[in-house]
Amino acid sequence: MADKQINKVCVIGAGTMGAGIAAQVANAGVPVLLLDIVPKDGDNRNAVAEGAVAKMLKTQPAPFMGKRAAKLVETGNIEDHLDKVAECDWVVEAIIERLDIKQDLYAKLEKVRKEGTAVSSNTSTIPLAQLTDGRSDAFKRDFLVTHFFNPPRYMRLIEIVAGPHSDAGTVDMVRDFVDRRLGKTPVDAEDSPGFIANRIGTFWLQQAVNAAVDQGLTVEEADEIGGRPMGVPKTGVFGLIDLVGLDLMPYLQQSLTSTLPKDDPYQKIARSEPVIEKLIKEGYTGRKGKGGFYRLNRVGDKKEKQAVDFKSGEFRAAARPGIVRGPAAKGDLKALISADGKVGDYAWAVLGPTLSYAASIVPEATATILGVDEAMRLGYNWKFGPFEMIDKIGAAHLRERLAADGIAVPAILEKVGDGTFYREQDGKRQYFGTDGEYHDVQRAEGVLLLSDIKRDSEPVLKNGSAALWDIGDGVLCLEFTGKMNALDNEVMKLIGKAVPLVQKEYKALVVYNEGSNFSAGANLGLALFALNIAAWSEVEKLVKGGQDAYKALKYAPFPVVGAPSGMALGGGCEILLHCDSVQAHAESYIGLVECGVGLIPGWGGCSEMLDRWRQNKRQPRGPMPAVSKVFEIISTATVAKSAAEAKELGFLRPADEVTMNRDRLLFDAKQKALAMVDGYTAPEKPEFNLPGPSGAAALQLAVDSFHKQGKATSHDVTVSKELAWILTGGDTDVTETVTEDQMLKLERAAFMRLTKDPKSQARVEHMLETGKPLRN
Template sequence: MKRTIKKVAVIGSGIMGSGIACHFANIGVEVLLLDIVPRELTEAEAKKGLTLDSKIVRNRLVNEHLSNSLKSKPSPIYNQKFASRITTGNTTDDMAKIAAVDWIIEVVVERLDIKKMVFEQIEKFRKPGTLVTSNTSGIPIHFMSEGRSEDFQKHFCGTHFFNPARYLKLFEIIPGPQTSSEVLDFLTDYGSKFLGKTSVVAKDTPAFIGNRIGIYGIQSLFHLVKEMGLTIEEVDKLTGPVIGRPKSATFRTVDVVGLDTLVHVANGIYENCPNDEQHELFKLPDFVNKMMENKWLGSKTGQGFYKKEGKEILSLDLDTLEYRAAKKASFATLELTKTIDKTIDRFKVLVKGKDKAGEFYRKSFAGMFAYVSNRIPEISDELYKIDDAMKAGFGWENGPFEIWDAIGVEKGIEIMKAEGLEPAAWVTDMLASGSSSFYTIKEGATYFYNIPTKSQTKVPGQDAFIILNNIRESKKVWSNSGAIIQDLGDGILNLEFQSKMNTIGGDVLVAINKAIDLSEKEYQGLVIGNQAANFSVGANIGMIFMMAVEQEYDELNMAIKMFQDTMMRVRYSGIPVVVAPHGMTFGGGCEMSLHADKVVAAAETYMGLVEFGVGVIPGGGGSKEMALRASDLFHKNDVELNVLQEYFMTVAMAKVSTSAYEAFDSGLLQHGKDIVVVNKDRQIAEAKKHALIMAEAGYTQPIRRNDVKVLGKQALGMFLVGTDQMQAGKYISEHDRKIANKLAYVMAGGDLSEPTLVTEQYILDLEREAFLSLCTERKTLERIQFMLTKGKPLRN
């Protein structure tokens, strides 16, 4: 049976329900969002003479919840315009409308009696065959569908989104006793392909997979912090980016999520898992009980493990339960990992540490390894699902079995035994059977140890992905210290940056030219893409700073010229070049995207020409390209100045899109040419597909442009008046005005007496000259230095 999702109903509009509604709107689905009718009027409603029968009052809760969600940061929606895809209503007046939807998602309060009442109501109106799912995080699925019809039970299961629904990728699918395999297969595929999620089918066990392991991890740290006499700052230092976890690490994450949420799930596991060998670990420590009594729940109550007073962040002392000034945490073991770029390579070093950090890692990993091995087959039959759940739901770069592999399976058992723990029997059976690791890579695919068959089995669902980690060495064509070129097959190459934060320096520029050379000679097309946290933070400003400080202006001029020429080579090569940005795509990374034949952007792409923040204008063709794109939009009888001004302001205000969809609004991406992929894992494969389509359709090398219309003095005068007024009103500094005036000169095409058609090279020369002149300014050097040392822009 072919099933399509054109419209969904979300029942329950709280933080989670509104977030799920927004994410369906993100992908173009029509949403009906419903909540209950208020029981009483607010003071404001009573003053206006409204009654409980008024539609405004009856839909107040749902409208307030959605409005609050849309205002929240980070935003749950890719573009505020997409909110028009959501229609609101209430469960009393509008429930009949669910007959017209394809999928009904229940997101009401976590009480079985209330959920069962909602399902009874749903059954009155849903058409047969409609999917019904619950976003429960802990109530057993089999209890919910009791008493419902055969058709309802067949099309019912749990679909557990993690909050916030837009950003966290885990999508747990939990079958009920009667859920059909067709429904499970459909939801698995839909979650991955359309929602951009990591779909994991979980067993109907308490807290499913992600929260069962995640809450164990947090609870074990709660006990370990007391046992080892650690501070919360020390634990957050040890459990953050150094081991590939979010910056919020442990305690700050609990503050953000809410201590009450964590307590609710931990209590559920404690009550419903009496046979768990770590049952007592889920009992809440005294300090957590006290915090719950005090309502110190985290961000939502203004204080939790951390508390902000004015500009100062205070930390909770777990012994005295009093707040104190935060203490900087440092460990010798962590210093040893500073030169190790890849997180996965750090674990071997961390568990060998001779200080408190080393002891902490040995204890916490020993506990985690033992726990996850014992959860098979209880919560999952396949070990890769546990890793997938932790990476997608908790933002871990590596799952527990991947970390265990990195340390070495036998070494992992050794540190377990030192802590009085034993792995599950299947782990020693695995070693006895000749498998020395949980995962292996073969022919670009990942295989996992299959416990029943005692053999390595291919992880399903990979065929839609190209995983660069799996082909980096086996498919390598060429590399230098800044980048590596891989053969993706079918005549398409991929260029992957390898520099710190994927900055673009001399090595990367050499690699881009080499990749184009190779593609033009022996291949059909080129993808420029990577699977790091961010596509590129832009040009190597450290290199620019050194040249400017040393006053090596000829070398700097040549470096900028090489950058410009390389971007133009991306535009005017003899093969299609597809750029695949994601995450931070700033400055030079953005300029590269602007010059591609096509951009295949991940939905979570934060793109912008941010050079103003370091005191310069875009110098790698970005200023030229914004002038060119404005020129292409000039139409007869247009107020051309207004069009140009929009593009000028995008650069001058260093605007960064909060999603790829927003980048279309600012002209950084182009409708009809560039596309967006919601699932980042599919991005390289999708980019390769489009490069191949262009190549096989008969790609023709583009002709360089000599028809860019610039407006000269007419535009320049307007911009200069505007920057004068901005400075006079104290909106910008004197140096901001100087940078803006330089940009104005470039985008106006200089001080030509009338509108003129010019070549791209003409504007590039103006751009390079402006960039160079700004590099001679002391205030620009101060801005670059501040960015290099502090990691944030300076306003001077």
């Protein structure tokens, strides 16, 4: 860990990237000064920076993780407030990509920054050596490149380029900060044009466009072949270009052709396409404009998705080609590039040269193959990095096809021979180095991955939907393993076995997995099957089994720590509500969404949320305020869009902690669990004083009003009525005590009544078929 620390940051440049970087610094709880130019018109000299913050508060997906973060952003302008740089430990320059303007700013910064303050550029095109030309030795020591990817909150990659004069301590300070505090994965890049991700990514996009045009494919055919089957974003190439902006393509092309050597392979494929020029000229710059290669166009009463025709440049109705089938459609890259006809021809035309190019820039752009793979996975959302793809195809097979087509075979591809770029040796993952030897993949201090543990061990317990892993120091990890990490009876059975096992032989339990999402909730497919055959006893068994399992976790005689990342919905949220503590990844999206499918939380979510909100010090005293708030949150299927927002909504407690870097989540959760072991006591069982039927009637009046206004459907009214009955304690009044078990009984009864309602069954079926809620 770096000796020096960053306590305040200055970002200069309040455009999309600069403002986004400032927002992520604020998301980390660190004060940030955002500066930009003084506008030519108007009296407000800070209007540019202030406008950027105001815009971000309205933008979706949101740059800020919560509105409180925005308060940490101080705005100003370069002319009046540059002296405030002296208060900062890191200055990020994110202004226009013009060398003269950047150098002019650096000259001013040199006069006001304090010694040791890191200065970095977010450039993706200008070499570091040119940026620091003419600056003092002291400035050069504290200077580096920190290339963020857009949007800065959500993209995990940051490329770090240090110059020959850069101070190692300063670079370590920034690297540590972006890793632990900003949640980024730093990848060290060399000071070469385009660095890593954009150099490979631009080549890939250009090659894909060229091949589609040359081979006479439609936009939709190219995207079907070059999307999910390749393990790259499901948008495909043309959908991705629409997302990032068509107008960016000529800019990236000009940047790379002007800085790369004349013999670089990219120089041979860089070309302009008349159709792209036409689209940009007509305002079709992608999703930020009127559309791009795709657009939505009103035809009659409906909006029709349309795609551009390469030859005419005109739009037509988009089609679903359905031309990729069999193993190729399921991610078998060798089958994909070997497929007959246009599928194989296009796949090879894109992948062959791209993988060759990616292999050729090691070690020029980055020291090892790890940097290339990390950059493309995290910077371009590829499922696998280029060298991982080569292993799937087979290095020898790729080499033979490249040679046969007259494409240069990179030295490292020759050197690996018939071997692979990654292998497992003695439980360790190893990578092939430029020296021809294999080296262990090293994890940074504080990084613990379940995937690494799995390589060197067997599960302590396992069934079809869950597994228990020993993660060391007396801590077990409960992992969900079903599709979307859905929860079913098998998960509950394993929890039932885990509790006595941990009590007898271990110290604590962490609930965690490395899927894209923590859990999408109960397995609706199994539930619908049971509903269709009227197996009501099985449904009730599932509900009761979940309640019992979650209670067993809650009252276990050892600490249980939940560690979510991604979506934790429905039953996935409820298991977190029953944990002693939660160590959440910052990008955790938590909510009780059952009402959206015509049901109510059935695994204790109602009573747990009620218990939290009645303890909320911001709430007025008395039974109704907490009941009303929980009713509002659950009935509207509200989902927190960050861990910070989950705290505001009560899904997380004030004392629950947040990990910014996904790779550090399991380690942090384990440390939290171990810290709770000594002197641990299980929580006391809650008791409630609830308003009963009069309170339910008050809630129902509000729902009826929404129904009359057309804001709630008839079935929303039915579901809300059941939810209100639970939250107000059923047939009780405020003088009586309602126990947790009584609340669970109310949940079960309401859940069963709703499952027998055909409208709820229709909602469940519609969600499974379309992934969208049915408004019936």
